[in-house]
Amino acid sequence: xxxxxxxxxxxxxxxxxxxxxxxVVGAAVLTGVxxxxxxxxxxxxxxxxxxxxxxxxxxxxxxxxxxxxxxIKMRVSxxxxxxxxxxxxxxxxxxxxxxxxxxxxxxxxxxxxxxEARRADRGADAARVYVAEFKGHFxxxxxxxxxxxxxxxxxxxxxxxxxxxxxxxxxxxFIQEQRREQGQDEGHFSEMQMTDDILHLLxxxxxxxxxxxxxxxxxxxxxxxxxxxxxxxxxxxxFHPSGRMGGVGNLDLLFGGMDEVVxxxxxxxxxxxxxxxxxxxxxxPEIIEAMAMRRQVWSYRLEGGRPVFRQGxxxxxxxxxxxxxxxxxxxxxxxxxxxxxxxxxTLTMTADLALTLGISRGTVRTLEDLLLELGVGRNFTRxxxxxxxxxxxxxxxxxxxxxxxxxxxxxxxxxxxxGDYNERTRARGRQIRTLEEIQRLVRRFDGxxxxxxxxxxxxxxxxxxxxxxxxxxxxxx
Amino acid sequence: xxxxxxxxxxxxxxxxxxxxxxxxxxxxxxxxLTDGTVVEGTIKQELDGYIWFEIRKGGIVNxxxxxxxxxxxxxxxxxxxxxxxxxxxxxxxRRDQPREAGATGAPRAAVITLGGGSxxxxxxxxxxxxxxxxxIPQLEEDGVEILVLRINSGGGALLEIQRLSDLIEEELKPxxxxxxxxxxxxxxxxxxxxxxxxxxxxxxxxYGACTGxxxxxGKAITDRVLEEAxxxxxxxxxxxxxxxxxxxxxQIDVPLSASFDEHGRVTWYQDHSGDHIVNPGGRVLTxxxxxxxxxxxxxxxADNVDELAKAMGLxxxxxxxxxxxxxxxxxxxxxxxxxxxxxxxxxxxRNLNNYVDRFQTSLAVAQNRPREERGPFLNRxxxxxxxxxxxxxxxxxxxLFVFGTDEDGFWEWYREQEEMIxxxx
Numbered sequence: 001x002x003x004x005x006x007x008x009x010x011x012x013x014x015x016x017x018x019x020x021x022x023x024v025v026g027a028a029v030l031t032g033v034x035x036x037x038x039x040x041x042x043x044x045x046x047x048x049x050x051x052x053x054x055x056x057x058x059x060x061x062x063x064x065x066x067x068x069x070x071x072i073k074m075r076v077s078x079x080x081x082x083x084x085x086x087x088x089x090x091x092x093x094x095x096x097x098x099x100x101x102x103x104x105x106x107x108x109x110x111x112x113x114x115x116e117a118r119r120a121d122r123g124a125d126a127a128r129v130y131v132a133e134f135k136g137h138f139x140x141x142x143x144x145x146x147x148x149x150x151x152x153x154x155x156x157x158x159x160x161x162x163x164x165x166x167x168x169x170x171x172x173x174f175i176q177e178q179r180r181e182q183g184q185d186e187g188h189f190s191e192m193q194m195t196d197d198i199l200h201l202l203x204x205x206x207x208x209x210x211x212x213x214x215x216x217x218x219x220x221x222x223x224x225x226x227x228x229x230x231x232x233x234x235x236x237x238x239f240h241p242s243g244r245m246g247g248v249g250n251l252d253l254l255f256g257g258m259d260e261v262v263x264x265x266x267x268x269x270x271x272x273x274x275x276x277x278x279x280x281x282x283x284x285p286e287i288i289e290a291m292a293m294r295r296q297v298w299s300y301r302l303e304g305g306r307p308v309f310r311q312g313x314x315x316x317x318x319x320x321x322x323x324x325x326x327x328x329x330x331x332x333x334x335x336x337x338x339x340x341x342x343x344x345x346t347l348t349m350t351a352d353l354a355l356t357l358g359i360s361r362g363t364v365r366t367l368e369d370l371l372l373e374l375g376v377g378r379n380f381t382r383x384x385x386x387x388x389x390x391x392x393x394x395x396x397x398x399x400x401x402x403x404x405x406x407x408x409x410x411x412x413x414x415x416x417x418x419g420d421y422n423e424r425t426r427a428r429g430r431q432i433r434t435l436e437e438i439q440r441l442v443r444r445f446d447g448x449x450x451x452x453x454x455x456x457x458x459x460x461x462x463x464x465x466x467x468x469x470x471x472x473x474x475x476x477x
Numbered sequence: 478x479x480x481x482x483x484x485x486x487x488x489x490x491x492x493x494x495x496x497x498x499x500x501x502x503x504x505x506x507x508x509x510l511t512d513g514t515v516v517e518g519t520i521k522q523e524l525d526g527y528i529w530f531e532i533r534k535g536g537i538v539n540x541x542x543x544x545x546x547x548x549x550x551x552x553x554x555x556x557x558x559x560x561x562x563x564x565x566x567x568x569x570x571r572r573d574q575p576r577e578a579g580a581t582g583a584p585r586a587a588v589i590t591l592g593g594g595s596x597x598x599x600x601x602x603x604x605x606x607x608x609x610x611x612x613i614p615q616l617e618e619d620g621v622e623i624l625v626l627r628i629n630s631g632g633g634a635l636l637e638i639q640r641l642s643d644l645i646e647e648e649l650k651p652x653x654x655x656x657x658x659x660x661x662x663x664x665x666x667x668x669x670x671x672x673x674x675x676x677x678x679x680x681x682x683x684y685g686a687c688t689g690x691x692x693x694x695g696k697a698i699t700d701r702v703l704e705e706a707x708x709x710x711x712x713x714x715x716x717x718x719x720x721x722x723x724x725x726x727x728q729i730d731v732p733l734s735a736s737f738d739e740h741g742r743v744t745w746y747q748d749h750s751g752d753h754i755v756n757p758g759g760r761v762l763t764x765x766x767x768x769x770x771x772x773x774x775x776x777x778x779a780d781n782v783d784e785l786a787k788a789m790g791l792x793x794x795x796x797x798x799x800x801x802x803x804x805x806x807x808x809x810x811x812x813x814x815x816x817x818x819x820x821x822x823x824x825x826x827r828n829l830n831n832y833v834d835r836f837q838t839s840l841a842v843a844q845n846r847p848r849e850e851r852g853p854f855l856n857r858x859x860x861x862x863x864x865x866x867x868x869x870x871x872x873x874x875x876x877l878f879v880f881g882t883d884e885d886g887f888w889e890w891y892r893e894q895e896e897m898i899x900x901x902x
Binding site for chain 1: 594595631661663664679680681682683685686687688690695696697729730759760761762763764765766767780800802803804805827828830831834835838839842846853854857
């Protein structure tokens with residue numbers, strides 16, 4: 001499905017299509033990866049960065065993040081886009097540590113001291129709290145890469161309480177914004193497929209990233225579209241007073257054009273997979289049906305403060321309350337209800353309803369309130385100095401990468417393969433370097449790049465590169 | 478109306494009768510039945526007046542379901558008694574020869590994955606009989622006795638189901654105690670797992686949705702193709718010991734209900750006449766971990782190998798392999814080979830167009846050049862052809878999926894291309 005999504009995005013539109021059409025096939029011999037031009041590598045963000053010179057004379061400047069016996073990891077910034085590159089030490093001729101980077105390193109080293117000092121101030125039993133706030137659109141601003149980096153950072157900081165704050169609209173809302181259409185979040189079940197990698201991180205990798213996995217709490221400001229499944233991995237969900245969670249209520253309207261029994265098969269598989277997420281988190285699987293199926297009617301009653309769900313219209317005599325109606329005719333939600341997340345064609349939980357249904361453990365307006373609710377009180381140390389840089393930095397880098405991709409596509413199209421043999425050879429070399437830089441950015445931000453850019457998969461770009469190389473082979477002096 | 482008691486449950490009850498007279502060291506609940514029988518074990522679940530009761534003997538776990546009318550008395554936490562067996566038992570009927578247990582006496586177990594999820598999961602491409610067959614010698618060399626097939630696939634090609642089922646039945650079961658551990662087994666993956674008697678779920682597990690259809694048109698298989706698929710699954714259901722009605726409700730839109738008798742045995746009905754509606758109709762059946770457990774289809778729920786061992790009734794077990802980041806189970810040599818296979822298939826699938834394009838364009842350029850200039854282009858074409866050949870060697874099903882021919886047909890084409898390159902040179 002992932003491949004299909006990529007294909008759809010590639011087929012959807014294409015800046016590069018024109019480029020391919022006008023492509024003069026050619027070739028150039030390239031050195032192996034990593035490849036960043038010297039011109040590009042000079043544009044690092046640090047004022048006095050670390051400096052690596054490779055045996056093939058290429059130079060890179062940036063911030064050395066990690067050095068092992070065999071490798072060096074360095075953060076470099078290319079045209080404002082930060083990326084981490086790994087160098088094999090056998091390829092490295094020299095390493096010069098810059099003052100800025102040294103300061104950064106010292107600052108890094110000092111950070112735990114400051115944290116320790118704060119911790120000492122607050123007492124040895126102070127909780128180490130790491131807050132990562134994901135804001136924007138699911139699939140764009142929340143993706144597996146920044147989540148992994150945040151988790152790894154939290155592990156380095158030995159966090160024992162991890163608060164994941166979600167303020168995310170659906171990926172579909174992003175698509176509608178791109179189309180300059182009214183964005184709506186009410187029903188995009190298919191975004192569940194985009195949660196695979198993140199769910200794997202939270203369920204499996206978490207156990208290995210941390211020596212002792214921290215207590216994980218989700219704080220929901222907005223968790224719409226695919227992001228609504230993520231909090232269900234934790235047994236501790238809290239809502240902001242204006243929090244909403246859902247926006248996946250169209251599963252039973254999907255797969256049109258297929259035979260009915262095939263539709264039912266696909267609905268059945270999808271709904272049970274989604275229920276598995278709820279079951280694993282300790283939540284009633286019925287909420288998934290109510291969230292996903294627009295034509296189903298669900299009621300609930302409270303027994304001993306716990307909800308008991310039943311499919312069907314409520315029986316007032318049994319104290320049942322309507323949870324979702326069938327959304328047909330007069331029952332269809334109005335635009336006002338949809339926009340405010342107050343409709344009942346499908347279940348999109350508000351703070352109050354989530355609390356009533358036992359999904360949310362509490363409603364809190366501020367982080368301080370949340371920490372109080374969690375029993376941390378004031379006795380905590382924040383250890384998330386880098387969280388903003390990781391999470392918001394991802395969003396900024398993504399936007400910069402897209403800007404750079406547009407520029408690279410333009411540059412590629414402008415390269416004319418003409419003149420004498422040497423000039424044609426040089427032009428093809430430029431074409432290949434440009435395409436390789438596109439590949440690098442696509443690899444880094446795979447899946448999150450705006451589909452309207454029409455960026456092809458890296459393999460498709462590789463095919464173009466191969467053709468350029470063949471053309472170069474066929475060229476004569 | 479079709480009423481069938483499953484072979485599995487018959488065995489289960491027989492096993493119950495044989496073990497109910499002995500107590501185990503772990504037992505801490507005691508149930509006195511209305512007929513005077515006393516059984517000791519662990520109450521795993523209570524629902525609607527039924528109890529799911531786990532009874533162990535020497536590492537073998539049997540689970541039975543008693544309904545309220547059968548139960549005279551329940552005593553909880555009655556204290557452990559001495560176990561009369563030390564070692565985990567295996568199923569001798571599945572073994573030609575008893576295998577030597579690990580040095581500590583604990584059985585040796587390994588996990589191999591069928592399908593890797595996240596796009597690397599198609600049955601027939603990433604989950605193939607041939608790739609599993611290749612690792613059997615490694616499993617044997619490592620002294621594996623219990624083979625856990627961890628399944629994570631959204632389905633795939635119908636043609637591979639028979640091959641996988643035959644492999645499990647004829648090549649794996651005689652050598653190992655085979656267990657299916659369901660991460661996600663949808664469609665062809667569930668149809669494959671149905672060969673295995675012992676099925677455990679992960680909490681997130683899903684199993685079913687086995688309707689056959691043509692991917693391009695979204696049309697369901699019908700007529701003879703459908704009948705053959707239904708018949709295939711009746712035979713595979715027999716291998717796993719499952720009532721035919723279960724898989725039928727996963728394949729086509731028919732209802733399924735179940736009742737528990739006074740001995741806790743499940744009887745399945747292909748209509749609504751059972752006490753519990755499992756599939757109401759108007760929907761194709763997929764189990765989740767809760768429903769699978771409730772109706773005794775799953776023998777237990779486990780999210781890691783420790784929980785799995787516990788669910789399997791293993792008091793001791795040696796898991797073969799090393800813990801690695803990103804994996805929730807130890808990676809054995811055999812599993813590493815399976816992972817390599819899938820990585821290779823993924824790489825080939827991604828680069829397939831490149832291989833073919835490089836071959837065709839290089840050949841085309843060579844054909845339009847004077848003979849003395851063809852060398853570099855022919856070398857390039859030859860290299861691309863080798864990549865294509867290597868791809869099919871790794872996974873012969875590429876011949877069908879990509880070239881629309883069987884393996885022999887592919888290699889015939891391959892030799893023709895080699896010959897063409899030779900003649901051009």
